[in-house]
Amino acid sequence: MVYVILPGFLLALGLSGVQIGAVVTASLLGSAITTILVGIYGHQVAPARLLAMAALLMTATGVAFGFASSFIALLFIGVIGTMNPSAGDVSAFLPLEQAGLSASVTDDQRTAMFALYNLSGALVGSIGALCAAAPLWFVHRQQLSDLFGYRITFIVYTFAGLIVFMIYRRMSVSAQAKPTGNKSVLGDSRRLVFKLAALFSLDSFGGGFAVQSIFALWIYRRFDLSVSTLGVVFFATGVLSAISSLISVRIAKRIGLVRTMVFTHIPASVLLIGVALSPNVWLAVTLFIVRGLLSQMDVPVRTSYVMAVVKPSERAAAASITNVPRSLASALPPIAAGWMLDRSQFAWPLLICATCKIIYDFLLLWQFRHIRPPEEQ
Known part of the structure; x- marks a missing residue:
């Protein structure tokens, strides 16, 4: 919800593209910093407690964004909070989730589980x-400002954080149990994991030019699309992305994990180039929705691959090492993308994103x- 309205909220506050x-x-960057902290100290704290702490931070972030107005305050809240400006897999707690889920299933079930x-x-x-x-529709009915409607959305985000906190507080006893305290480290897999981390960082660097909030900013300015219409667009892409997760399992069983990542990712990048070059909003939206069927197919497969090519004792460390650089790499491009959109309505950020991702795909392949997970050997 938040990534859809965030550009509109910041524009209503009078921020420029660079500031957005x-x-x-x-x-x-805040997500990346928290990921690093989880990687360093997470082995000392029960997973459920860490997740509950994240939910409280989410709640505080919603309150802070709901009342903030100045650019400096928003920057500060962004760094220390949990606001996710994309709908992708950028989360400080992915390492814990990935390692824990991998340990709960067999090799044959791992990709389907993810x-x-x-x-x-x-x-x-x-x-x-x-x-x-919905909040904007409500304030329009009451003849109130759009800015007030955006602030209501952040209050909804706050209540969502409280609900998540209560769910985590009620997690099972095993999830509440304190870990052994032995920090997960890489052994023989170190070089392999570092190479994967470098490639994933290139992919995320490209993706940072077209995170959902930046795409929303571009389409707001280029085609003057409304928040309600954009919400429907993101809903459609989200549903297709969900369906694609199941399809990716079948494809991976036929052609393997690496080829599934590459052969679904390249067409998605080509479609993004088509979005950037579209002469009208309906063609751009149509191509973007179709892209939703392909663009996230690699996510469960990629996670499964990382967990498969390392030893079980190395999984938490591998997840941290591959996720932290990805988070940092995706954090850098939005400023450059905002600067570009301040100077031109042309979709340079989308073209850069697609180019980086295609280069990543060829390098990965x-x-x-030839490095295959156990179930493919």
Whole structure:
């Protein structure tokens, strides 16, 4: 919900494209910093307690954004909060989730499990996108300002954080149990994981030029699309992304994890180029929705691959090492994207995103096509 209205909220406050990009960057940097802290100290704290702490931070972030007005305050909140300006897999707690879920299933079930994990997230996110315009509809009926409607959305975000906190507080005893305190470290897999982290960082660097909030900013300015229409667009892409998670499992069983990542990712990048070059809003929206069926197919497969090519004892460390650089890499481009959109309505950020992702795909296929997970050997 928030990533749909965030550009409109910041525009209503009078921020420029560069400033909006800076707020997005600050939010992504905040996620990266928290990911680092979880990687360092997470082995000392029960997973359920960490997740509950994240929910409280989410609640505080919603309150702070709901009342903030100055650019500096928004930057500060972005860095220390949990606001996610994208609907993607940028989360400080992915390392804990990925390692824990991998340990709960066999090798043959791992990819399907991550597909269901992403399916649920995509469906809930798409419903949130569809509901994003509801507060604006309400304030228009009451003849109040759009800015007030945006602030109501952040209050809804706050209550969502409280609900999540209560859910985590009621998690099972095993999830509440304190870990052994032995920090997960990489052994023989170190070089392999570092190469994967470098490639994933290139992918995320490109993705940072077209995170949902930046895409929303571009389409707001280029085609003057309303929040309600954009919410429907993101809902449709979210549903297709959810469906694609299940399809990716079948494809991976036929052609392998690496080829599934590459052969679904490249067409998605080509469609993004088509979005950037579209002469009218309906063609741009249509291509963007179709892209939703392909763009996230690699996510459960990628996670499954990382967990498969390392030892079980190395999974938490591998997840942290591959996720932290990704978070940092995606945090840098939004400022540059905002600067570009301040100077031109042409979709340079989208073209840069697609180019980086295509380069990443070819490098991934070249370097890892012969390194197979246990279920493919």
